[in-house]
Amino acid sequence: MKITILGAGGMGSRFAIKLHKKGNDVKLIDGWQINVDTIKKNGIFANFNGEELFEYIPIISPEEIEKDEQQADLIIVFTKSYQLREMLQGVKQIIGPNTYVLCLLNGMGHEEVLKEFVPKQNILLGITMWTAIMEAPGRVKLFGTGDVEMQNLEPGSDHKKFAEEVVGVLSDAGLNARYSENVKYSIYRKAALNGTLNSLCTILECNIGQLGKTKEAETLLKEIIAEFAAVGAKEGINLDQEEVYEHIYQTFLGDITEHYPSMYQDLIKNHRPTEIDFINGAISSKGTKYGVPTPYCTLLTQLIHAKEQIINVS
Numbered sequence: 001m002k003i004t005i006l007g008a009g010g011m012g013s014r015f016a017i018k019l020h021k022k023g024n025d026v027k028l029i030d031g032w033q034i035n036v037d038t039i040k041k042n043g044i045f046a047n048f049n050g051e052e053l054f055e056y057i058p059i060i061s062p063e064e065i066e067k068d069e070q071q072a073d074l075i076i077v078f079t080k081s082y083q084l085r086e087m088l089q090g091v092k093q094i095i096g097p098n099t100y101v102l103c104l105l106n107g108m109g110h111e112e113v114l115k116e117f118v119p120k121q122n123i124l125l126g127i128t129m130w131t132a133i134m135e136a137p138g139r140v141k142l143f144g145t146g147d148v149e150m151q152n153l154e155p156g157s158d159h160k161k162f163a164e165e166v167v168g169v170l171s172d173a174g175l176n177a178r179y180s181e182n183v184k185y186s187i188y189r190k191a192a193l194n195g196t197l198n199s200l201c202t203i204l205e206c207n208i209g210q211l212g213k214t215k216e217a218e219t220l221l222k223e224i225i226a227e228f229a230a231v232g233a234k235e236g237i238n239l240d241q242e243e244v245y246e247h248i249y250q251t252f253l254g255d256i257t258e259h260y261p262s263m264y265q266d267l268i269k270n271h272r273p274t275e276i277d278f279i280n281g282a283i284s285s286k287g288t289k290y291g292v293p294t295p296y297c298t299l300l301t302q303l304i305h306a307k308e309q310i311i312n313v314s
């Protein structure tokens with residue numbers, strides 16, 4: 001399949017390597033010039049479960065898109081949430097009437113941005129539990145296992161066939177994908193996971209395993225999940241709080257305990273802005289709109305923003 005990946009960060013690189021190795025026609029587009037130049041020169045260097053490899057994958061910046069650039073069959077977006085609109089604006093000439101766009105970003109509300117650039121029936125929404133660490137330009141560390149859930153934004157449409165083809169292509173590449181019957185539920189469930197692990201590990205400056213070992217983890221998780229559930233209920237999403245707690249608890253025992261969530265990597269390691277407004281911040285804003293109290297999500301959002309200012313993110 002002809003696949004363009006927007007964002008050659010940790011996750012974009014993981015997906016690009018796996019899909020390229022399986023023989024797909026993969027191209028990367030990224031706005032971080034030193035990253036683009038490094039990958040052009042040396043390929044992507046990956047430490048893959050301890051094994052070191054270089055994968056040579058074509059990469060350009062949005063400014064380098066040629067006037068006659070071919071439109072992709074599938075675009076996978078792996079920018080940060082707050083970069084999505086600018087990236088889609090920068091590449092809009094490669095989004096044609098037959099281009100599908102799969103969004104696997106953490107956080108909520110991305111379909112509204114996608115709809116500005118992509119016909120509704122061509123939008124595929126999803127989540128992923130794969131992890132990645134961007135160590136330096138063109139250099140990633142990849143470990144652990146993960147999966148992908150995805151579904152058409154308009155599930156009833158006859159565009160499901162292509163979505164199922166994408167599921168097949170991702171799974172053939174070892175990315176463990178499945179077609180979801182209720183991706184909006186999965187997005188809320190994943191946001192609840194990020195609203196606990198990402199924000200707490202960033203405030204506490206720890207990895208997932210360390211958070212799980214604290215006595216407070218259980219109460220914190222349950223309070224935060226309850227807020228996601230209360231707000232979700234106003235939007236027709238009835239989160240099974242016990243199941244979501246169990247799902248998050250499993251990350252304290254599995255093979256990503258040493259992972260520092262992407263929000264930690266952004267703020268603590270790279271001194272970059274976080275996606276908090278799309279995770280706990282989204283629940284806090286929706287809570288205000290629906291008259292649902294969200295004290296934990298509101299406090300976490302304020303603390304992360306305060307920390308962004310202290311760290312002086314760029």
Ligand SMILES: NC(=O)C1=CN([C@@H]2O[C@H](COP(=O)(O)OP(=O)(O)OC[C@H]3O[C@@H](n4cnc5c(N)ncnc54)[C@H](OP(=O)(O)O)[C@@H]3O)[C@@H](O)[C@H]2O)C=CC1
Pocket residue numbers: 006007008009010011012030031032033078079080081083104105106107128129130131132133134261262270272275
């Ligand atoms: N990392 C993970 O384990 C997981 C991440 N996700 C989600 O996937 C999406 C992509 O995340 P992820 O791959 O981690 O993002 P990265 O931060 O690794 O990369 C995203 C983009 O940010 C820019 N960038 C990254 N690092 C720097 C830097 N040091 N200086 C300047 N620019 C930089 C680059 O684009 P540009 O120059 O255009 O800004 C890059 O393409 C997010 O929504 C995230 O929440 C989901 C599951 C797990």
Ligand SMILES: CC(C)(CO)C(=O)C(=O)O
Pocket residue numbers: 106128129130131193194197198256259260261262263
């Ligand atoms: C690893 C995981 C699932 C939880 O933190 C994630 O989504 C992230 O790092 O952003």
